[in-house]
Amino acid sequence: MSNQAMFRIWRGDSSGGALQDYKTPVDEGMVVLDAIHRIQAEQAPDLAVRWNCKAGKCGSCSAEINGMPRLMCMTRLNQLNLDMPVIVEPMHAFPLIRDLVTDVSWNFEVKKTIKPFKPRSPDAADGTWRMQQEDVDRVQEFRKCIECFLCQDVCHVLREHHKHDEFIGPRYFVYAAALEMHPLDVEDRVKDLKDKHNLGYCNITTCCRQVCPESITITENAIIPLKERVVDQFFDPLKRFFRIL
Amino acid sequence: MPEYQTHPYDVLIIGAGGAGLRAAVEAAASGVKVGVVCKSLLGKAHTVMAEGGVAAALGNVDDRDNWKVHFSDTMRGGQYLNNWRMAELHAQEAPARVRELEAWGALFDRTTDGKILQRNFGGHRYPRLAHVGDRTGLEMIRTLQDHGIHSGMDVHMECTVLSLVMDSGRVAGAFGYDREKGHFILWPAKAVVLATGGIGRAFKVTSNSWEYTGDGHSLAYRAGAELLDMEFVQFHPTGMVWPMSVRGILVTEGVRGEGGVLRNSEGKRFMFDDIPDLYKAQTADSEEEGWRYTQGDKNARRPPELLTRDHVARCINREVKAGRGSPHGGVFLDIAWIKQHIPKAADHIKRKLPSMYHQFKQLADIDITAVPMEVGPTTHYMMGGVRVDGDTQMSTVPGLFAAGEVAAGLHGANRLGGNSLSDLLVFGKRAGEFAAKFANENPAGAIDDAQIQDTAKTALEPFDRGPAGENPYQIQYELQDNMQELVGIVRLESEMQLALEVVAGLKKRAVRAGIAGHRQYNNGWHTAMDLENLLTISEAITRAALMRKESRGAQFRDDYPEKSADWAKHNIIVRKGDTGEMVVEKRPTTPVRDDLQQIIGEFK
Ligand SMILES: Cc1cc2nc3c(=O)[nH]c(=O)nc-3n(C[C@H](O)[C@H](O)[C@H](O)COP(=O)(O)OP(=O)(O)OC[C@H]3O[C@@H](n4cnc5c(N)ncnc54)[C@H](O)[C@@H]3O)c2cc1C
Ligand code: SF4
Numbered sequence: 001m002s003n004q005a006m007f008r009i010w011r012g013d014s015s016g017g018a019l020q021d022y023k024t025p026v027d028e029g030m031v032v033l034d035a036i037h038r039i040q041a042e043q044a045p046d047l048a049v050r051w052n053c054k055a056g057k058c059g060s061c062s063a064e065i066n067g068m069p070r071l072m073c074m075t076r077l078n079q080l081n082l083d084m085p086v087i088v089e090p091m092h093a094f095p096l097i098r099d100l101v102t103d104v105s106w107n108f109e110v111k112k113t114i115k116p117f118k119p120r121s122p123d124a125a126d127g128t129w130r131m132q133q134e135d136v137d138r139v140q141e142f143r144k145c146i147e148c149f150l151c152q153d154v155c156h157v158l159r160e161h162h163k164h165d166e167f168i169g170p171r172y173f174v175y176a177a178a179l180e181m182h183p184l185d186v187e188d189r190v191k192d193l194k195d196k197h198n199l200g201y202c203n204i205t206t207c208c209r210q211v212c213p214e215s216i217t218i219t220e221n222a223i224i225p226l227k228e229r230v231v232d233q234f235f236d237p238l239k240r241f242f243r244i245l
Numbered sequence: 246m247p248e249y250q251t252h253p254y255d256v257l258i259i260g261a262g263g264a265g266l267r268a269a270v271e272a273a274a275s276g277v278k279v280g281v282v283c284k285s286l287l288g289k290a291h292t293v294m295a296e297g298g299v300a301a302a303l304g305n306v307d308d309r310d311n312w313k314v315h316f317s318d319t320m321r322g323g324q325y326l327n328n329w330r331m332a333e334l335h336a337q338e339a340p341a342r343v344r345e346l347e348a349w350g351a352l353f354d355r356t357t358d359g360k361i362l363q364r365n366f367g368g369h370r371y372p373r374l375a376h377v378g379d380r381t382g383l384e385m386i387r388t389l390q391d392h393g394i395h396s397g398m399d400v401h402m403e404c405t406v407l408s409l410v411m412d413s414g415r416v417a418g419a420f421g422y423d424r425e426k427g428h429f430i431l432w433p434a435k436a437v438v439l440a441t442g443g444i445g446r447a448f449k450v451t452s453n454s455w456e457y458t459g460d461g462h463s464l465a466y467r468a469g470a471e472l473l474d475m476e477f478v479q480f481h482p483t484g485m486v487w488p489m490s491v492r493g494i495l496v497t498e499g500v501r502g503e504g505g506v507l508r509n510s511e512g513k514r515f516m517f518d519d520i521p522d523l524y525k526a527q528t529a530d531s532e533e534e535g536w537r538y539t540q541g542d543k544n545a546r547r548p549p550e551l552l553t554r555d556h557v558a559r560c561i562n563r564e565v566k567a568g569r570g571s572p573h574g575g576v577f578l579d580i581a582w583i584k585q586h587i588p589k590a591a592d593h594i595k596r597k598l599p600s601m602y603h604q605f606k607q608l609a610d611i612d613i614t615a616v617p618m619e620v621g622p623t624t625h626y627m628m629g630g631v632r633v634d635g636d637t638q639m640s641t642v643p644g645l646f647a648a649g650e651v652a653a654g655l656h657g658a659n660r661l662g663g664n665s666l667s668d669l670l671v672f673g674k675r676a677g678e679f680a681a682k683f684a685n686e687n688p689a690g691a692i693d694d695a696q697i698q699d700t701a702k703t704a705l706e707p708f709d710r711g712p713a714g715e716n717p718y719q720i721q722y723e724l725q726d727n728m729q730e731l732v733g734i735v736r737l738e739s740e741m742q743l744a745l746e747v748v749a750g751l752k753k754r755a756v757r758a759g760i761a762g763h764r765q766y767n768n769g770w771h772t773a774m775d776l777e778n779l780l781t782i783s784e785a786i787t788r789a790a791l792m793r794k795e796s797r798g799a800q801f802r803d804d805y806p807e808k809s810a811d812w813a814k815h816n817i818i819v820r821k822g823d824t825g826e827m828v829v830e831k832r833p834t835t836p837v838r839d840d841l842q843q844i845i846g847e848f849k
């Protein structure tokens with residue numbers, strides 16, 4: 001690995017900004033976040049960046065590295081071509097606050113619009129439930145989500161079409177799926193998904209699944225089964241017939 | 246005069262980790278107006294990183310378990326310096342708090358009969374940790390967060406509290422700034438709950454994030470509250486040691502719980518060489534018995550790798566110092582070896598320890614199902630903190646409560662793994678309940694504008710000095726080096742005296758810190774403001790460690806390597822003296838209640 005590398009980092013705020021070059025020494029095993037921290041400590045003390053765990057567990061350090069949405073703490077420098085400057089930019093789908101930090105508060109508001117967990121009455125006299133591991137496996141996959149919002153960042157419905165007011169994005173389809181498929185949950189969110197959250201806007205490009213650092217099979221395991229539920233409940237002629245009866 | 250916004254609450258909760266959120270849920274349920282403030286985004290607090298599990302004597306895996314066993318394990322782990330009332334309440338209430346999470350949507354791993362699965366952990370006699378693979382903290386914080394947002398609390402994300410506003414000895418609110426814009430905010434409140442977590446950033450090698458600058462400890466201290474057990478800093482035995490940039494990141498004890506073993510460069514399981522008397526009767530005689538224990542054999546005793554953290558960390562330290570370490574200055578932690586016993590071991594490991602598998606694969610290019618990991622001690626957890634009443638969690642300052650890692654008492658001289666997550670739930674709930682009660686029974690305190698202006702003025706000074714002032718990052722790094730070298734895992738009078746001098750020097754430099762740019766999301770400014778807290782708690786740790794002239798639990802003194810009978814009956818209190826100096830006091834422990842003493846005897 002070369003001893004010096006060039007980082008081209010976006011600096012600026014909502015009023016404007018530009019990419020700026022910083023050269024910094026790099027050591028074996030370093031990740032992009034380490035380089036950012038080194039630059040911050042030595043050259044640009046006011047560089048704005050979010051991070052917490054440095055181990056891919058908290059989903060704070062999302063950014064676009066050479067155009068790819070990734071966690072900075074899990075992107076090793078030896079996976080990048082250091083002969084070229086490494087371009088580090090904030091996520092594009094959210095309003096910029098400063099440098100690498102974006103305003104992701106919309107995501108937290110969206111979550112509140114999804115009906116909360118509502119369990120069936122307990123199975124045992126002591127107020128507890130019985131569930132088999134195979135029954136929870138599927139939902140545990142969705143609950144691995146670290147809310148990094150990288151999937152939201154790549155989804156064209158948000159990134160290009162800015163449908164933030166109508167569409168909740170892949171993260172919240174995963175969240176809704178986790179609730180809908182929860183073995184204990186008795187709430188019905190299917191109508192909301194169709195009418196309020198516009199699941200129909202998703203045309204299954206799988207971009208979200210491809211960037212998920214937790215390897216959640218967002219499209220196949222969450223979105224498609226939810227779409228099937230919408231079809232079953234609202235478009236299945238036989239079911240509609242029974243409902244009329 | 247700097248301007249500020251005002252957001253009044255009945256109960257203000259500082260911190261949105263497990264303790265803060267659980268407190269908020271409880272307070273909100275009682276109908277008072279609740280505000281939560283946190284430095285990071287919601288759901289990113291330290292709790293999200295917890296891996297191994299939450300300890301509760303559910304008895305799902307081994308029905309011999311009950312609160313009494315959990316209580317006596319906790320007291321033994323804490324070397325009997327614990328607040329025994331807290332240890333009692335914790336052991337009794339943890340099962341209900343864990344089941345409640347399930348009612349709010351958490352999905353723990355299951356036993357074959359469909360109940361919550363529990364795993365082995367160091368110092369726990371029976372398999373006791375409810376878990377979700379090795380991402381238990383994520384499950385817990387997300388459950389509390391998703392439940393909490395529908396319970397009527399306001400959340401102020403990415404805001405930092407700089408000071409508590411005081412009204413003649415009682416708390417009247419908090420003052421701070423939002424990180425995004427750099428604007429000041431006043432939160433008047435009838436009761437305040439500190440749930441700010443720990444202090445790991447005072448040390449160089451740590452599993453803790455930037456948030457852990459001891460803010461709550463320092464806020465309480467400055468408000469006149471007593472701090473307890475500050476000498477007891479837990480060094481977790483297994484942090485990553487390589488690559489350098491990930492040094493300190495945690496390797497969960499769950500690896501050892503699932504059968505992972507520690508070896509030195511000679512391939513020897515060195516943990517068998519040194520088993521403390523207190524644990525002899527409970528520890529396996531042979532490697533074969535240890536293995537059977539990890540696989541659930543109820544007649545086997547635990548392998549020495551699952552002794553308490555303080556002890557394992559010191560043994561690793563000893564091996565490295567004796568030249569029997571691994572290439573990068575740690576020892577080997579091997580889970581891959583279980584393939585000798587288990588068919589399809591690689592799949593088994595990936596299922597039981599998925600995030601460890603990914604962590605090593607991605608950050609170190611190491612496949613833990615094939616080769617051993619290299620691990621060494623890392624600063625992990627603060628046993629010491631705000632002294633609280635065991636039942637209500639109120640500090641010695643009226644209206645000021647504390648819960649979670651920032652509070653002290655439950656863990657004594659050493660915390661058992663898994664006992665923190667349960668601590669957050671049990672005492673988070675209690676703090677929320679009693680803070681709401683306090684708010685209902687007391688009027689709002691008066692807000693003294695002079696205090697606020699004073700804090701705001703000091704906060705803005707780094708901009709006046711500009712980039713010509715001291716670099717705040719540099720001061721932080723120097724402090725971390727100092728604490729790591731001089732007040733770390735093995736302590737010595739002369740080194741700690743030196744540490745005090747270094748801290749005093751850094752304090753002088755910290756007030757000269759300067760920063761470029763403006764107030765909007767300026768990490769350099771944030772770092773400058775954290776320095777006072779870091780320096781205050783570093784001094785408190787060092788002074789308490791100097792006073793305790795013995796080795797017990799997490800404190801190991803090279804100059805006093807034995808336990809002392811006198812110190813066995815004393816805690817250390819740190820508080821701010823009348824003239825602003827730090828007062829350190831030796832205080833007798835309260836004798837354990839008779840019935841609890843009997844339980845301790847029963848499960849020796
Ligand atoms: C890697 C790792 C693994 C762990 N694994 C386990 C485990 O398996 N089992 C176990 O029991 N324990 C474990 N622990 C310990 C446990 O996770 C922590 O002790 C616990 O989560 C602390 O919770 P808390 O609610 O007290 O604080 P935190 O979750 O850290 O929350 C602190 C909150 O306070 C806020 N805050 C701090 N200062 C301020 C301020 N000045 N103004 C405003 N807000 C502020 C922060 O933003 C944050 O929201 C682990 C710890 C680590 C680091
Ligand atoms: S699959 Fe759907 S949700 Fe995912 S990125 Fe494509 S359009 Fe968006």
Ligand code: SF4
Nearest residue numbers: 145146148149151212
């Ligand atoms: S689903 Fe994956 S990409 Fe989307 S927020 Fe969760 S972890 Fe991130």
Ligand code: FES
Nearest residue numbers: 052053054059073
């Ligand atoms: S810092 Fe937590 S995911 Fe990168």
